[in-house]
Amino acid sequence: MEFRLDRRDRFSFACRACGQCCTGKVIMAGPHEILGMSRQLGIGTTEFLTLYSANGGTTLRNGADGRCLFVTPSGCRVHPSRPLVCRLYPLGRATDAAGGERFAMFPAQDGCRAAVGTDGTIADFIESQGVEPYLEWSRRYGALYGRMLGLLERLGVEARLDPPGAATEAGADAAPAAGAEPLSSWQDIDASLAAYCRARGIAVPAGIGEAIELHLRAMGEWLDDLEARAPAASLGDAEDDDDKGAGRT
Ligand code: SF4
Ligand code: SF4
Helix, strand or coil: CCCEEEECCEEEEEECCCCHEECCCCCCCCHHHHHHHHHHCCHHHHHHHHHECEEEEHHHHHEEEECCCCCECCCCCCHHHHHHHHHHEEEEEEHHHHHHHHEEECCCCCCCCCCCEEEEHHHHHHCCCCHHHHHHHHHHHHHHHHHHHHHHHCCCCCECCCCCCCCCCCCCCCCCCEECHHHHHCCCCCCHHHHHHHHCCCCCCCCCHHHHHHHHHHHHHHHHHHHHCCCCCCCCHHHHHHCCCCCCC
């Protein structure tokens, strides 16, 4: 797929919500997206991760038939809080190191009855899908992921990082430990914020935006502390890495 389009290019898309394109996909979901979907479903992020996630909490789980668990006969069950990749579909987005972006259109799903046209622009489509805050959250979490990956590289491939609220209840003061997969506890905003706020005697924010802001701050502080206490760097300037945010969305 060649990423040649920009926001000024003519594009419009009217989906019929048949759900056929929600089969056989790997849908990435960051902590902020998991929080939004959890709130819509009326459950916590810990329960969401258990019921609906795969790959260490980084993707949505598909059913045995390959369909996303949120497909219903009338469309997406979590449509108002669907992840970024679902908002952008049928567009994909790629960014370069300088922050420039380009778009491409995925090949049409077999049987798709959506109307593709030129009634608007890609910018119009992005606005209509509520994409912008998700791009910003993805960029900010991507920067933190980059720092975390740099830290893991410093500590060695066997290292494990437990953010505040991890299942070990190690808390923000825990030193990096050897062992398992790091990402699922990182994804769990409710658990992370419960531990962070409990340790500081502050209330957990009720709003989604406020909770995401505090989680970003908590993760940043946690990484600041780990980086300060980790052995001397052996990989250079991982702090400025922005791998996840710089990838395709
Ligand atoms: S979250 Fe919704 S839009 Fe995205 S794959 Fe699942 S059912 Fe489809
Ligand atoms: S297959 Fe086409 S019409 Fe059906 S949900 Fe996907 S984009 Fe919409």
